[in-house]
Amino acid sequence: MPATNGRSPVMADVARIAGVSHQTVSRVLNGHPNVKAETRTRVEMAIDELGYRRNSSARALVTRRTSVIGVVAFDPTLYGPASTLGGIERAARAAGYFLSVVTLQTVTREAVREAMDYLAQQSVEGYIVIAPLRTVVDGLVDLPYGRPVVAVEGGQAPDLPVVCVDQPGGAYLATRHLLELGHRTVHHVAGPHDWLESEGRVAGWRRALEEAGAPVHEPLSGDWRPREGYELGRRLAEDREVTSVFVANDQMALGVLRALGETGVRVPQEVSVVGFDDVPEAEFFTPPLTTVAQDFSEVGQRSIALLLSLLEESDSPGTAPKRDVVPARLITRQSTATPSTR
Amino acid sequence: MPATNGRSPVMADVARIAGVSHQTVSRVLNGHPNVKAETRTRVEMAIDELGYRRNSSARALVTRRTSVIGVVAFDPTLYGPASTLGGIERAARAAGYFLSVVTLQTVTREAVREAMDYLAQQSVEGYIVIAPLRTVVDGLVDLPYGRPVVAVEGGQAPDLPVVCVDQPGGAYLATRHLLELGHRTVHHVAGPHDWLESEGRVAGWRRALEEAGAPVHEPLSGDWRPREGYELGRRLAEDREVTSVFVANDQMALGVLRALGETGVRVPQEVSVVGFDDVPEAEFFTPPLTTVAQDFSEVGQRSIALLLSLLEESDSPGTAPKRDVVPARLITRQSTATPSTR
DNA sequence: GACAACATTGTTAGCGCTAACAGAGCCGGC
DNA sequence: GCCGGCTCTGTTAGCGCTAACAATGTTGTC
Incomplete structure (x- = not known):
């Protein structure tokens, strides 16, 4: 590293090599218009020669950014x-x-x-x-x-x-889809209480049911994780009234699919399932999962x-x-x- | 904000209120031992009063950290x-x-x-x-x-x-596990070439087979994603020689499971599958996936x-x-x- | 009581940068 | 020729903090 005596170069070093003041170096770095083209190139060469990099702390200190x-x-x-x-x-x-x-x-x-x-x-x-x-x-x-x-x-x-x-909008789409397929109503496995995404999805699901005059069953509530999806899925499997489930995320939907599969309930012939998120794996669940994608x-x-x-x-x-x-x-x-x- | 006239407080403001020099404030903030307890509390009270926060840029500038x-x-x-x-x-x-x-x-x-x-x-x-x-x-x-x-x-x-x-070690464990169950050999769905994790897992798998004197089939190679696991799984399903597969990650293993399921090959009765990663979902695949966990x-x-x-x-x-x-x-x-x- | 050793505090000088101003050189218009 | 207004560059003064040193007071020791 030439001419900086071991320490990492500062603006003054660049200035010395380019034969200008440190302020001119600053102007070059900040793209200030009033710098002669020839001076600019001389400064840029000096910067390259030294491998100079502006000190971000000093800059932040004075610019307050x-x-x-x-x-x-x-x-x-x-x-x-x-x-x-x-x-x-x-x-x-x-x-x-x-x-x-x-x-x-x-x-x-x-x-x-x-x-x-x-x-x-x-x-x-x-x-x-x-x-x-x-x-x-x-x-x-x-x-x-x-x-x-x-x-x-x-x-x-x-x-x-x-x-x-638009969580309610997505949930509405999912629920409408199931209703249009001919399901009398749609059960819901919701996310945890207090989560806004849960609330939004519940709201959209409820609106779709109410618009269609379908009966609204109290949603079950899980913690987003596959395990609880599985456990709630076992409960849904026992209920012969259930023909379709809108699950608040794909991971829980995976658990639901597993529970239904284990208890011999065929998806989608006997029960339809929709998830939410469109994780990359969703396409490869058994069966591939209908779901709501978020960008x-x-x-x-x-x-x-x-x-x-x-x-x-x-x-x-x-x-x-x-x-x-x-x-x-x-x-x-x-x-x-x-x-x-x- | 008292006594700082709109701008956010600096060390000098704290010093003025506490009736000390700014250096003493600095000493308090840096936990310097030689500060009288009473002075320290006075400074701390002034800090609280002003809601003072040390300027990280100035500090970084002078400490070079x-x-x-x-x-x-x-x-x-x-x-x-x-x-x-x-x-x-x-x-x-x-x-x-x-x-x-x-x-x-x-x-x-x-x-x-x-x-x-x-x-x-x-x-x-x-x-x-x-x-x-x-x-x-x-x-x-x-x-x-x-x-x-x-x-x-x-x-x-x-x-x-x-x-x-320890990728080779994990792969070795997985392969040994399958061999000990009585599989004559273990097929491998590897990750992409050039990935070190792929290479390590191939190495461990190969070592286990060679130690056991089992035949080594050329590994298939995927891109970590479920889709390619699925496609490679279709190829494995066709090969009646295949009784066990060590898949280089859980996502591809999901695709393999799906492919085997679709083609009527029962897991684990006809083909055993082991993954790698232990993603939270792995426990809820169909069937729940034996896999290698990394901390x-x-x-x-x-x-x-x-x-x-x-x-x-x-x-x-x-x-x-x-x-x-x-x-x-x-x-x-x-x-x-x-x-x-x- | 004098002195060393320590504890406690203050003063000063930067860290490396940008903003503001100052100044030099040059142009055109009157 | 003089002056206003350009373009370009340099000088100076901080930004808010810490390190180094200096200057107190405060002990303890003999």
């Missing part, structure tokens, strides 16, 4: 959150932002606050919180950070900028877009919180059919 | 990488580090370099690269960053600090531990790159049995 967005996420081994995170990350990078991610083990209000405090240490410019629970969303209003917050999957939260998938990566992109727009207008507040809803779509496979006798 | 670790990851919608990432993140946070994650769409050498360049902009202190491909690992030696790099799942890479799961979160923790040890000794280099191998273990379920006739 860290270019870091804080993300609070839940269990990213689940397909949905992981995909959303991926979409967020790509969009952030495209906009020149860095992502600092904290994932939570428990989804309490305190855990979210703690995560955001941790991110605040890093002076993030804004937050994206994947907030699928009502308690979490409620804890997100009136935060003491003075920085914009976007809630992903924040449901109907009125006082918060939110990006979410997670679109959700991620819109979250970043919304946060960036909030960052821009943070000097002139007053605009009402925005809501961005991404539609869901039905994927028809072989786990649904017109009912025959059981 | 950003406390950020850069992570390059692949497709985190896959269970393994996502779990590893979770383990890394928890361990990093416990050690007071922040994580900056870049996920890659394509796994070329260039893409990895690009991601690392991006992270270098942020002055990360070290890198963790989830590097399951040979090309990626090869591109990781002699990097121009002058910062430590840990490769996760970097296989046998000799010149690089590596943390990985991903342990891998994540050890990666951080290794990186931190490299950071500490970065002033005194000379120690050889370390290798940390996490054992795998067999989970026996209902997809394997003693072979009967086909």
